[in-house]
Amino acid sequence: MKRFGEHEVLREISFSLGAGEFVALIGPNGAGKSTLLGTLIGLILPDSGSAHILDQDVAQPGEGWRLELGYVPQEFRGFDWMQTGELLDYIAAFYPRARRRWPDLEDWAELPRRTRVRELSGGQRQRLAILLALRHRPQVALLDEPVSSLDPKARRDFVQLLHSNCKARAAVCLLSSHILSDLEPLADRSLILHHGRLLGDWDATDRREDLRRLYPLAPASSPQDLPTTLEVLATTAEGGLLVGGWRRLSEPERAQLEQVWRSVTPADMESVFLALTSGERT
Numbered sequence: 001m002k003r004f005g006e007h008e009v010l011r012e013i014s015f016s017l018g019a020g021e022f023v024a025l026i027g028p029n030g031a032g033k034s035t036l037l038g039t040l041i042g043l044i045l046p047d048s049g050s051a052h053i054l055d056q057d058v059a060q061p062g063e064g065w066r067l068e069l070g071y072v073p074q075e076f077r078g079f080d081w082m083q084t085g086e087l088l089d090y091i092a093a094f095y096p097r098a099r100r101r102w103p104d105l106e107d108w109a110e111l112p113r114r115t116r117v118r119e120l121s122g123g124q125r126q127r128l129a130i131l132l133a134l135r136h137r138p139q140v141a142l143l144d145e146p147v148s149s150l151d152p153k154a155r156r157d158f159v160q161l162l163h164s165n166c167k168a169r170a171a172v173c174l175l176s177s178h179i180l181s182d183l184e185p186l187a188d189r190s191l192i193l194h195h196g197r198l199l200g201d202w203d204a205t206d207r208r209e210d211l212r213r214l215y216p217l218a219p220a221s222s223p224q225d226l227p228t229t230l231e232v233l234a235t236t237a238e239g240g241l242l243v244g245g246w247r248r249l250s251e252p253e254r255a256q257l258e259q260v261w262r263s264v265t266p267a268d269m270e271s272v273f274l275a276l277t278s279g280e281r282t
């Protein structure tokens with residue numbers, strides 16, 4: 001739990017991150033994503049509770065743990081007077097020589113080494129923050145909206161690079177973003193945060209196969225008529241439903257249900273996000 005004054009910003013959140021997982025952290029503005037990431041990196045101290053990544057208690061970092069972390073902040077500030085090359089060399093000095101390079105990431109960033117940080121464009125500044133945080137190929141990458149200022153090609157290439165690295169090195173990657181189309185095809189899991197609570201933690205297969213959006217075909221369609229194996233997770237303003245448990249239905253049950261409800265496949269990340277955060281949850 002984390003409180004700022006009287007405001008409870010994170011509540012009863014529990015999840016674990018395992019090796020090789022590429023996880024999307026999504027939620028509306030003010031949901032608590034940055035606070036959660038700050039807690040995981042050890043920058044923000046929770047008032048109660050604990051957080052573990054790869055079995056490591058983040059409040060009690062063991063020797064070498066910091067070397068295995070990479071954190072991309074939502075906004076990169078400071079070092080304005082330095083040239084980007086100087087800053088990269090300066091930060092590299094904190095890491096052992098063998099950990100200072102990720103050539104593909106450096107090629108992707110295409111940063112002019114002699115330009116001062118204050119003269120970089122917003123997107124270049126974001127590329128610099130990414131390079132500073134990840135060039136040592138950490139085992140745990142925590143990224144707070146790292147792609148919001150990047151152009152579409154840079155965004156796509158970066159997310160793919162990050163994903164390939166995560167899989168090749170069995171690293172953990174937790175990435176918050178509002179651009180769900182980037183994450184949809186790659187995320188193994190999606191965590192949905194709203195008002196400081198974790199509303200959902202689905203792995204991609206569960207979300208695709210087990211969740212469905214249903215829309216009434218007849219005015220008389222009522223959630224009470226649904227098979228009891230289905231769980232209604234949220235209702236939307238248009239009378240639609242987000243349901244879980246689709247996998248457990250037999251073919252005849254699905255056919256019967258589809259006479260009165262139109263089932264929309266798949267329940268993609270965006271529709272699940274919208275139903276849970278703007279619909280009425282049950």
Ligand SMILES: Nc1ncnc2c1ncn2[C@@H]1O[C@H](COP(=O)(O)OP(=O)(O)OP(=O)(O)O)[C@@H](O)[C@H]1O
Pocket residue numbers: 004009027028029030031032033034035036074
């Ligand atoms: N240092 C602080 N002092 C007081 N309140 C804070 C502080 N940092 C964050 N908050 C509050 O905590 C809540 C969560 O903020 P947070 O930045 O974690 O949200 P977020 O999900 O990252 O939002 P966004 O998508 O807009 O970046 C907000 O209501 C915010 O006003």
